Amino acid sequence: MIILKNVTLRRGSKVLLDKTSVTLNPGEKVGLVGRNGAGKSSLFAVLNGTLHEDGGEFSIPSQWRMSQVAQDMPExxxxxxxxxxxxxxxxxAAQTEVAAAEASDDGMRMAHAYMALHDAGAHDAPARAQSLILGLGFSVAELDRPVNSFSGGWRMRLQLARALMCPSDLLLLDEPTNHLDxxxxxxxxxxLKNYAGTMVVISHDREFLDAVTNVTLHIDHSKLVRYGGNYSKFEDMRAEQMLLQQAAHAKQQEKVAHLQKFIDRFKAKASKAKQAQSRVKALERMEKIAPILADAxxxxxxxxxxxxxNPMLSMSAxxxxxxxxSDALAGTGPTVIVQNINRSVLAGQRIGILGANGQGKxxxxxxxxxxxxxxxxxxITGKGLNIGYFSQQELDVLRPADNPLDHMIRLVRDTPASVRPSAMDCREQGLRNFLGTFNFSGDMVKQSVGSMSGGEKARLVLCMIVWQRPNLLLLDEPTNHLDLATREALSVALNEFEGSVMLVSHDRALLRSVCDEFWLVSRGGMKxxxxxxxxxxxxxxxxxxxxRESASRKAA
Known part of the structure; x- marks a missing residue:
C-alpha cells in the first residue's frame, strides 16, 4: 500500500501539505481533487519520486511497477x-536480454531469455499497441504514420497509449481526458475499469471520475482528506460537511438563489422523455452543489x-x-465532410452537437x-445575430505578448459602436473593472498572456465573449482547461443565458445540464x-x- 504519515510538502515558501496522513490500498482507483494550486501535481511528483517530502514519512512498495503519461511532446x-x-x-527489458544472451553464446541464458520474451507477450505486442491506438481515436490508416506527422494533441494521445501499454502496479494519470473526444x-x-492495479487520476471531468474511481482524495487547506466513493459521493459528503460548518449562511443562500433559475428551468421541461430523467439527477446534484459553489x-x-x-439562422442545402x-492539382475540389443540411437555430434553443471523432462537429x-x-x-443569419465563438484553438488566437487589458482594448476597437456597452464600460477603468469580475485584478491585467495557465487563458476568452453580449453561443470544447469549480460556474451561467447555445463537448456533465436537444453529425449528414x-x-x-470491423474487412 501507499502510506503518507505526517507528510509536509513545500514548493518555495508555500506549504502545500502540512503534516498530513493518508493510506491508499492496492487496487484502489483514486480521484485526486482540489483547487488549482492546491498541490495535486506536486503530490504526483512525490508518488513518482521526482519530488521528496520535506517532513514526515512516505512509503510505496519497492516492487511496484509504475506508469504515467510523459508530458513531453514526442519527436x-x-x-x-x-x-x-x-x-x-x-x-x-526482455528484448535487451535476448540480444545480450545471443551475444554471449550461452545456450542456457538464451533459453531463459526467449522464455522471458514469450512471457512478456512479444508475439502480440503490435496487436495490443494497435488496439490502444485505435481505441484512442486513430484510424487504421494512421497506425504506421510517423509520430512527427501528428499534431500536438494527437501525439499526446500516443503518449497516453504508451503509458497504458506499460505493465504497471501503479498508474498515474494527470488530466488524461484533455485531448480526447x-x-x-x-x-x-x-x-480503466478493467485495469487491475492501483490508479491515481487528476481530472476536471466529473463523469469520468464517477466512472473510473472508487476513492476520492481531496487536498483541502494543506490536508489530504480521504472519502470512500467516487466524485459525486465525495461531493455529497462535502456538501453536507459544509452545510454543517458554514458560518456564512447568508452567502450560501445568495448562491442558492442564483441557482434557482437553473432549477426552475429544468422543472419546466420535465416532460422531455428520456432527457427529463437526466434533468432530475442534475436537479438533485445542483441543489447539493450550492454550498460548494458558495465556496468557489x-x-x-x-x-x-x-x-x-428568431430564427437565429437557417441552413439551406x-x-x-x-x-x-491553393497548391492543389487542377480539378481537385474541396473536401466535403457534412452535406445537404436544412435546419434552423431558434431563439432559446440549447443544442448539443454529437458525433464520433472526425465526423465534422x-x-x-x-x-x-x-x-x-x-x-x-x-x-441565412437573422437580423442582429451576434455570435460568441469559443474555438478549440481559441487559446492559440490570444496574443502571447499582450496582456488582458490589451485584449479588451482591442476588442472595444473591433466591436461596432452599435453593439458596444456604455461608453463608461469601454474606458480603461471600466475594462479593468470588467476583467476583475473574471478574477483578472491588480497586476494580472498587465500580465502577458503567454505566461498564463491554460485555465487563465480560457477565462480570458470567456471574459471577452461575455463582454460582447452575444445572442448565440458557439462553444467547441470550452472546458478543456477549466477546473471543476469553473466548469460548474460555466454550467450555471449557460443555464441563465437567454440566447441560444450550440455546444460541442466531451464533458457529459455540461452537456446534460445545458442541452435540451442533441443533433448527431454522422456519415456525412446530420439528424x-x-x-x-x-x-x-x-x-x-x-x-x-x-x-474496426469495416477496416478489418478492407485489410483482408
Missing part, C-alpha cells in the same frame, strides 16, 4: 505502432443580449468542409461562426439524436466496433 520518426510498443518496459473518452473509461473562487453570468432574432488547397461550428465558408448551399447521453455512449461503442 520521433517512429511509426505510431512502434512508439506505443516501446511503452512496454517489460518487453523492452467523447468517443475516445468512453473507450478509455472502459479500459469564481462566478460569472452572461448579460442579456441586445436582441433575440448547406454543405460544410474545407476548400481545395467542429467543421459545422466553424462554418456557422464564419471561420469557414460553406462549400455549398447557404446560411436529431432522440436518446440521452447514456444511449449516445452505447452508440459510440457500437460505431467504433463497426469501424
Amino acid at each position: 520521433t520518426g517512429q511509426s505510431a505502432t512502434d512508439f506505443v510498443v516501446e511503452g512496454d518496459t517489460l518487453l523492452l 467523447l468517443d475516445a473518452l468512453v473507450w478509455l473509461e472502459a479500459w 473562487d469564481f462566478q460569472f453570468e452572461f448579460k442579456e443580449p441586445f436582441s433575440l432574432p 448547406a454543405s460544410f468542409g474545407y476548400p481545395a488547397p 467542429s467543421t459545422l461550428v466553424k462554418t456557422i461562426a464564419g471561420a469557414l465558408q460553406p462549400i455549398g448551399g447557404e446560411i 436529431d439524436f432522440d436518446g440521452d447521453l447514456d444511449d449516445y455512449q452505447v452508440y459510440l461503442l457500437d460505431e467504433a466496433r463497426r469501424q
Whole structure:
C-alpha cells in the first residue's frame, strides 16, 4: 500500500501539505481533487519520486511497477505502432536480454531469455499497441504514420497509449481526458475499469471520475482528506460537511438563489422523455452543489443580449468542409465532410452537437461562426445575430505578448459602436473593472498572456465573449482547461443565458445540464439524436466496433 504519515510538502515558501496522513490500498482507483494550486501535481511528483517530502514519512512498495503519461511532446520518426510498443518496459527489458544472451553464446541464458520474451507477450505486442491506438481515436490508416506527422494533441494521445501499454502496479494519470473526444473518452473509461492495479487520476471531468474511481482524495487547506466513493459521493459528503460548518449562511443562500433559475428551468421541461430523467439527477446534484459553489473562487453570468432574432439562422442545402488547397492539382475540389443540411437555430434553443471523432462537429461550428465558408448551399443569419465563438484553438488566437487589458482594448476597437456597452464600460477603468469580475485584478491585467495557465487563458476568452453580449453561443470544447469549480460556474451561467447555445463537448456533465436537444453529425449528414447521453455512449461503442470491423474487412 501507499502510506503518507505526517507528510509536509513545500514548493518555495508555500506549504502545500502540512503534516498530513493518508493510506491508499492496492487496487484502489483514486480521484485526486482540489483547487488549482492546491498541490495535486506536486503530490504526483512525490508518488513518482521526482519530488521528496520535506517532513514526515512516505512509503510505496519497492516492487511496484509504475506508469504515467510523459508530458513531453514526442519527436520521433517512429511509426505510431512502434512508439506505443516501446511503452512496454517489460518487453523492452526482455528484448535487451535476448540480444545480450545471443551475444554471449550461452545456450542456457538464451533459453531463459526467449522464455522471458514469450512471457512478456512479444508475439502480440503490435496487436495490443494497435488496439490502444485505435481505441484512442486513430484510424487504421494512421497506425504506421510517423509520430512527427501528428499534431500536438494527437501525439499526446500516443503518449497516453504508451503509458497504458506499460505493465504497471501503479498508474498515474494527470488530466488524461484533455485531448480526447467523447468517443475516445468512453473507450478509455472502459479500459480503466478493467485495469487491475492501483490508479491515481487528476481530472476536471466529473463523469469520468464517477466512472473510473472508487476513492476520492481531496487536498483541502494543506490536508489530504480521504472519502470512500467516487466524485459525486465525495461531493455529497462535502456538501453536507459544509452545510454543517458554514458560518456564512447568508452567502450560501445568495448562491442558492442564483441557482434557482437553473432549477426552475429544468422543472419546466420535465416532460422531455428520456432527457427529463437526466434533468432530475442534475436537479438533485445542483441543489447539493450550492454550498460548494458558495465556496468557489469564481462566478460569472452572461448579460442579456441586445436582441433575440428568431430564427437565429437557417441552413439551406448547406454543405460544410474545407476548400481545395491553393497548391492543389487542377480539378481537385474541396473536401466535403457534412452535406445537404436544412435546419434552423431558434431563439432559446440549447443544442448539443454529437458525433464520433472526425465526423465534422467542429467543421459545422466553424462554418456557422464564419471561420469557414460553406462549400455549398447557404446560411441565412437573422437580423442582429451576434455570435460568441469559443474555438478549440481559441487559446492559440490570444496574443502571447499582450496582456488582458490589451485584449479588451482591442476588442472595444473591433466591436461596432452599435453593439458596444456604455461608453463608461469601454474606458480603461471600466475594462479593468470588467476583467476583475473574471478574477483578472491588480497586476494580472498587465500580465502577458503567454505566461498564463491554460485555465487563465480560457477565462480570458470567456471574459471577452461575455463582454460582447452575444445572442448565440458557439462553444467547441470550452472546458478543456477549466477546473471543476469553473466548469460548474460555466454550467450555471449557460443555464441563465437567454440566447441560444450550440455546444460541442466531451464533458457529459455540461452537456446534460445545458442541452435540451442533441443533433448527431454522422456519415456525412446530420439528424436529431432522440436518446440521452447514456444511449449516445452505447452508440459510440457500437460505431467504433463497426469501424474496426469495416477496416478489418478492407485489410483482408
